[in-house]
Amino acid sequence: MAISANAVIIHIFGDVPAPIVMGVVRDKWAPNCGTVEDDGDAVLNPRCSEDQNGLKNFMLLSVLWMVWAVILWALAMVAVKRRQRKGVFVLTAPAEI
Numbered sequence: 001m002a003i004s005a006n007a008v009i010i011h012i013f014g015d016v017p018a019p020i021v022m023g024v025v026r027d028k029w030a031p032n033c034g035t036v037e038d039d040g041d042a043v044l045n046p047r048c049s050e051d052q053n054g055l056k057n058f059m060l061l062s063v064l065w066m067v068w069a070v071i072l073w074a075l076a077m078v079a080v081k082r083r084q085r086k087g088v089f090v091l092t093a094p095a096e097i
Contacts, residue, residue: 002080022058022062026055026058027060028050028054029051029055030051030054030055030058032045032050032051033055
């Protein structure tokens with residue numbers, strides 16, 4: 001049950017808002033890079049090239065956000081290893097039913 005609750009919380013706070021937030025940021029930094037209708041077809045706005053700096057900044061933000069996640073994961077691993085060495089936090093296999 002705890003694993004299920006953890007998965008739900010991760011999806012609610014991570015998977016759901018992330019695309020929305022990143023979409024809002026991209027729309028702010030590169031407003032001309034959306035789709036436009038041309039003779040009934042959806043095509044990339046030809047003015048998108050004007051927003052190169054905004055797109056570069058957006059891609060940099062995306063990469064740095066992933067780097068931030070890797071750094072936090074590494075810090076968590078270091079903390080777990082230290083606790084294991086002290087005997088405070090011992091990983092055990094689940095008991096058989």
